[in-house]
Amino acid sequence: MSELDEYHQNLMADIRREADASGIFPVEAFFDRMTDRLTEAGELEVADRAYFQSGEGGQKLRIDGYAGDPRDSEGVLGLIVCDFADSDNVQTFGKGDVPPILNPLIRFLKKAKTEEFRDSLNEANPAFQVSDLIITTWAQVTKVKLILVSNRQYIGRDDAVKLAEIGDVPITWSVWDLARFERFDLKGSDEIEIDLNGDFGGAIPALKASRSGDALESYLMIIPGSQLASIYDRWGEKLLQGNVRSFLQARAKTNKGIQNTIRNEPELFFPYNNGLSATANAVACEEGSNGLFVTSISNLQIVNGAQTTGSLHAVMKTAAEQLQRVFVQMKLTVVPFDRAEEIVPRISEYANTQNKVNAADFFANHPFHVRMQDFSRDVIFARREGERHDTKWFYERARGQYINARPKTRGRAQTDFDIQFPKPQLFSKTDLAKFEFSAAGHPHIVSRGAQKNFAEFAKDIGETWSKNDAKFDELWYRRLISKAIVFRWLETEIPKQPWYEGGYRANIVTYAMAKVFHDANGEKQVLDLDAIWRRQSVSDALKQALLLAAGEANDVITNPPAGVRNMSEWAKQQACWNGLKGRSLDYGPEFDGCLVLAENARTNERDQRKKKREIDGISAQSEVVNRGADFWREILELGMADRKLTPKDQQILQVCASMPRQLPSELQCKHALSVLERLREQGLVSV
Structure with missing residues (x-):
């Protein structure tokens, strides 16, 4: 069996399990799963499901x-069609x-631009929602x-080419097929191959800024x-390093000052602008x-330079002649794929210092994510009632970790891994952000999409971490898993409700969880999260409360105020959350339990925390004694x-050096270990 066959087999098993558990169609489960990848890859900022199909043959709309x-999203209208083969x-x-596959979508677009088509539909129809949005914007x-999102393998070429235009608006299309999703799931990024000679007007002069044999090439x-x-028009935000892209989605994307320079003084753009910092695999x-x-x-x-790039693209049509006179300096570092996770975040952090952004805004290898990963590999949860094995939750802080950690060869090792880390207990950085922000009362932000929600969540985590990282201990992680259990349960149960x-569904899930x-x-009572992780399930009383809140959330979301027609966009507003938050619900006496x-x-x-301090002290003493x-x-x-030691440092190291005559205390x-780490950071020791 080829790797692609195995990927397809696992994907279909996941989709069918999700569809069966939630009572939804497999194509809907497929849409939800794969559009998460599209937003993470930067193909789209957000993906809202809006299924509609009518007609046959040459009259078909979809x-x-x-x-x-x-x-x-800078005026880009993104439309999605699924090609799903069960x-x-x-x-x-x-x-x-x-x-x-695409012509029905194009026909839908042409129809959706007309008020006649929109007004022929019920306002609750997703097609009405999309049509009204298109007409308005x-x-x-x-x-x-x-x-085009497909679980088939695309064997054509030139998957993104100009198709047609509606007036002055160009239309492009792009295929995300099975093989492309597999590459993304394994590597965590989409392949970008920029042929400067063939596609973009010619090669770029460069000065090599590294010597032969250096660890990294620079130009x-x-x-x-x-x-x-x-180049940006072709690839869009996929060119922006993923974590930087998330950060920028919470801030202004283009700079009016930069655009004015392009229009009025293009010859001064080069001396005024700091240029770009970029990386590449080759x-x-x-x-x-x-x-x-x-x-x-x-x-x-x-x-670094996303605002510069976005500003150049923003004036591509309105100041094309001036743009010809603009030049941008770019520092390009070639980072091999196997070192990207180590090097690229550092380049991002140092290049973006003027933004005063905490590292948690950017990097999958920030200590917060590393700590969560460590907990996820170590913390065992008791088996659910009726099951035979204790399990763990697998935190995938970087795309591809789960697939790469799972043994490739079928047999005992693969079976043991699947028992230890069941696929339904896999969660990513953006999942973690959804769990936390839903529980924290930000369902309108969660509804804005995985990447925008993660950007806001990262800011909060960065600020809290810098003040007190000790808060994020094993108990915090266990309570996070409780929130994950609640969130995942709602996802499966809401589609079954009358x-x-x-x-x-995604909006109702986060709103219902936030409400409860x-x-x-x-001040006096809180939801008992510890009871949820101990039993690894939601109690009957809590289920009843969550479904009651879900019904109310559905009512608030699908009945927006006068003048608001698009329910998905309504769910992204603070006013929507205020509407649900202000409703009084009777959860019944059982809810007190x-x-x-x-x-x-x-x-x-x-x-x-006391237990952790004791364990840390014992571990520190063991390490000091073992070193000798x-x-x-x-x-x-x-x-x-x-001359790097304080008197206190010398005194404690003398005790350690006199073992076994004297045995240093845990403190x-x-x-002693902190001194060792400090000397290591200063380059005095390498052990």
Whole structure:
């Protein structure tokens, strides 16, 4: 069995399990799963399901989803259509098969632009919602992006080409097929191959800024503004290093000052602008009579200069002539794929220092995420009632970790892994952010999409972490899993409710969870999260409360105020959350059993921290003793020779060096290890 066959088999098993558990159609489960990848890859900022189909043959209309309000994405209107084959074997399709899939979507777009079509539909119909949004925003639409999402393998070429235009608005299409999703799930990024000679007007002159044999290659380049704008027009926000992209989605994307310089003083753009910092997995170069030229770039990622790039693209049509006179400096570092996670975040952090952004805004290897990963590999949860094995929850802080950790060869090792880390207990950074922000009372932010929600969540975590990282201990992680259990249970149960008419499931889930947590948590009592992780399930009383809140959430979301027609966009507003938050619900007397005294919850936190301090002290003492007296005598001598030790440092290291005559206390051992770490950071020791 090939890797693609195995990926397809696992994907279909996951989709069928999700569909069966939730009572939804497999294509809906497929849409939800794969559009998460699209937003993470930067293909779209958000993906809202809006299924509609009518007619046959040449009259067929179809849409599966859209990418939110185009005014929030620089005028790009994203429309999604699914090509889903419910098959056990990998199916293929070629370029000739694309028009029958995309033409119904194009016909839908043309119809949706007309008030006649919109007014012929019920306002609750998803097609009405999309049509009304298109009519309302069409004057601001600069480009239409059609996304074909398929679980078949695409064997054509040139998957993103210009199709047609509606007036002055260009239409492009892009295929995300089975193989492309597999590459993304394994590597955590989408392949970007930029052929400068073939597609973008010519190679770029470059000066090599590294020597042969250096660990990394670096180049200084001067790129024409029109060329950079064209590259961004083709690849969009996928060019922005993923974590930076998340950060920027919470801030202004283009700079009016930069645009004014382009329009009025293009020749001054180069001296005024700081330029770009970028990385790539590989570059191709050629020597010409005038020096070195870069001819192609693999997986270009702009880690600093997103506003510059976005501003150049924003004036691509309105100031095309001036753009020809603009030049941008770019520092390009070639980082091999296997070192990307280590190097790229550092380049991003140092290049973006003027933004004063905490590292948690950016990086999957921030200590918070690393700590959550460590907990997820170590913390065992008792088996649910009726099950035979204890399990763990697998935190995937970087895309591909789960697939790469799972043994490739079928047999006992793979079975043991699947028992230890069941697939339904896999969760990512964006999942974690959804769990936390739903419980914290931010369902309107969660509804704005995984990446925007993560950007806001990262800001909160960064600020809290810098003040007190000790808060994020094992008990915090266990309570996080309780929130995950509640969230995942709601996802499966809402589609089964008699009041559910399809659509807005993701919005209802986060709103219902936020409502129950808001109503439960007060000064004297809070929701008993510890009871949820102990039993690894939701109690009957809590289930009843969550479904009651879900019904109310559905009512608030699907009945927006006068003048508001798009329910998905309504769910993204603070006013929507205020509407549900202000409703009084009677959860019944049984709900009291789901609560615990707030003081008892705080006592559990204090006990956990005390236990951690004891464990840390024992571990520190064990490490100091195992290293031996000779080791600490050498550290003492090195530190004193370089005058790096305080009197207290010397005194404690002397105790460690006199073992076994003297045995350092737990506190002394913790201090000795901190001294060792400090000397290591200063380059005095390497152990």
